[in-house]
Structure formats: structure tokens, C-alpha cells
Amino acid sequence: xxxxxESGGGLVQPGGxxxxxxxxxxxxxxxxxxxxxxxxxREGLVWVSxxxxxxxxxxxxxxxxxxxxxxxxxxxxxFLQMNSLRVEDTAVYFCARGLYDRHLELWGQGVLVxxxx
Amino acid sequence: QSxxxxxxxxxxxxxxxxxxxxxxxxxDIGYYNYVSWYQQHPGKAPKIIISDVSNRPPGVSSxxxxxxxxxxASLTISGLQAExxxxxxxxxxxxxxxxxxxxxxTKLSVL
Numbered sequence: 001x002x003x004x005x006e007s008g009g010g011l012v013q014p015g016g017x018x019x020x021x022x023x024x025x026x027x028x029x030x031x032x033x034x035x036x037x038x039x040x041x042r043e044g045l046v047w048v049s050x051x052x053x054x055x056x057x058x059x060x061x062x063x064x065x066x067x068x069x070x071x072x073x074x075x076x077x078x079f080l081q082m083n084s085l086r087v088e089d090t091a092v093y094f095c096a097r098g099l100y101d102r103h104l105e106l107w108g109q110g111v112l113v114x115x116x117x
Numbered sequence: 118q119s120x121x122x123x124x125x126x127x128x129x130x131x132x133x134x135x136x137x138x139x140x141x142x143x144x145d146i147g148y149y150n151y152v153s154w155y156q157q158h159p160g161k162a163p164k165i166i167i168s169d170v171s172n173r174p175p176g177v178s179s180x181x182x183x184x185x186x187x188x189x190a191s192l193t194i195s196g197l198q199a200e201x202x203x204x205x206x207x208x209x210x211x212x213x214x215x216x217x218x219x220x221x222x223t224k225l226s227v228l
Contacts, residue, residue, distance in 0.1 A: 035217070044120065045155075045163070045206055045219040058216060094162055101216050102169065103153035103208065107162040 002026030002106065004095050009111035016085050016115070022078040022095030022108055029071050030055075033098040034078045036069065038091035039110070048093070049080060050101065063089075085115045121146070121207055121220035128226040134195040137223045139207030140188060145218055147188040151210035154183055154192045157222075158203045166205075167192060194225070202227045 008020040036048040049069040051057045057069040068081040078095050092112050096104040122140040129135040152170045155163035165174055167183035180195045207220040
């Protein structure tokens with residue numbers, strides 16, 4: 001079955017770090033553009049980051065320099081390393097498979113990240 | 118880059134048709150034919166229902182259709198059904214640095 005399953009969310013204090021994981025099955029992550037999107041009542045849906053097939057990562061201005069996207073070919077997984085977390089990073093984070101950057105054709109179920117003291 | 122503009126809510130009766138608008142600018146909707154629409158039910162992940170302005174992915178009902186004129190894209194749902202009640206988001210490719218921008222979402226109520 002083709003699916004994405006996120007994990008690694010939780011409660012973290014401001015300034016802390018968290019690493020989200022996204023396990024892919026039914027396809028190979030290196031063959032696709034893989035994205036992270038977050039959703040909060042404050043911001044709605046917001047594109048966060050993307051790693052393209054060759055392995056280049058791009059980021060929204062709000063997370064650039066704090067978040068890093070990566071992937072593990074052997075485990076067929078996607079990661080989002082989140083450092084220097086802020087209260088405003090609180091959201092449900094989705095990983096998604098893209099047809100390049102044109103649209104997001106497959107989404108995971110999402111994982112909640114709460115940044116609070 | 119600002120989010121795309123959608124109405125907060127729309128409503129319709131079963132069997133009717135509704136249209137949701139999504140307004141952007143010259144550097145996103147107006148420039149690229151990469152508008153997509155997503156349906157999200159409560160507690161679920163978004164699901165793509167329209168890609169590349171008007172293409173329906175496999176398995177999506179033909180009751181969903183998309184179009185674009187200038188800086189505004191539209192989603193039309195015909196023959197409304199109870200299960201169509203959800204929040205609908207538009208999105209557009211916006212270039213290599215911004216990548217994707219989303220609309221604020223439109224809550225569809227089927228009365």
C-alpha cells in the first residue's frame with residue numbers, strides 16, 4: 001500500500017529541538033519531491049520545506065536556518081530536524097509526496113508538535 | 118508572499134452546485150497553471166481533488182471540476198452530497214523559492 005506515516009511529534013519547550021520522521025511505503029522517496037506542510041488554527045495550511053529528487057532542500061522564510069529536511073534512502077524515510085523552536089511553530093505537521101512542486105498527491109496523517117513552556 | 122484568498126464559508130443543498138473562488142496574484146495563480154485543490158474532513162489529512170487547474174486525479178468524482186481566469190481559480194462541486202461537507206483549500210505553485218502557497222480554506226456546509 002502506498003502511504004506515508006509520520007512520527008516524532010510531541011511537547012517541547014521554546015528554544016528546544018525535535019526531529020520528525022516520515023516512513024514511506026509503496027514507493028521510493030528519492031524518486032519524488034517530498035514536502036513538509038504544517039497546519040495550525042493561526043496560520044492554516046503552510047508549506048514548510050521540500051527536498052527534491054537530487055536532494056536539495058528548500059524552506060519557507062519562517063523556518064529557514066532553523067529546520068533541516070533530509071532523507072534516508074536505505075530506510076525510505078523523510079525527516080525534518082527542527083531547532084530553535086518557537087511557540088508559533090506549534091502545528092500539525094504533514095509529510096506529503098509531490099508531483100515536483102506542482103501539487104501534493106499523497107499526504108500522511110500528520111503529527112502534532114506543541115511548543116510551550 | 119500572502120496566502121491565497123478564499124471565502125470563509127459556502128453552503129448549498131443536496132443536489133445543488135456551488136463554486137469556491139481562490140484569488141492570488143500575478144506571480145502565482147496568474148503566472149502558473151499549477152493550481153490544486155484539497156478536501157479536508159475533520160481530523161483527517163487533506164486529499165487532493167484537483168491538480169494543474171482542472172485535472173482530476175484517479176478516483177476523484179467527476180462532480181468536482183476546476184478552472185482558472187486571470188489571477189482567480191475556481192472549484193465547482195455539482196450534485197452536492199452530504200459527504201462533500203468539508204473544508205476546501207486551494208494552492209498554487211509560486212516559484213522556486215516560495216514553492217507552494219495555500220488559501221485560507223473554505224468550509225462547505227451541505228444543508
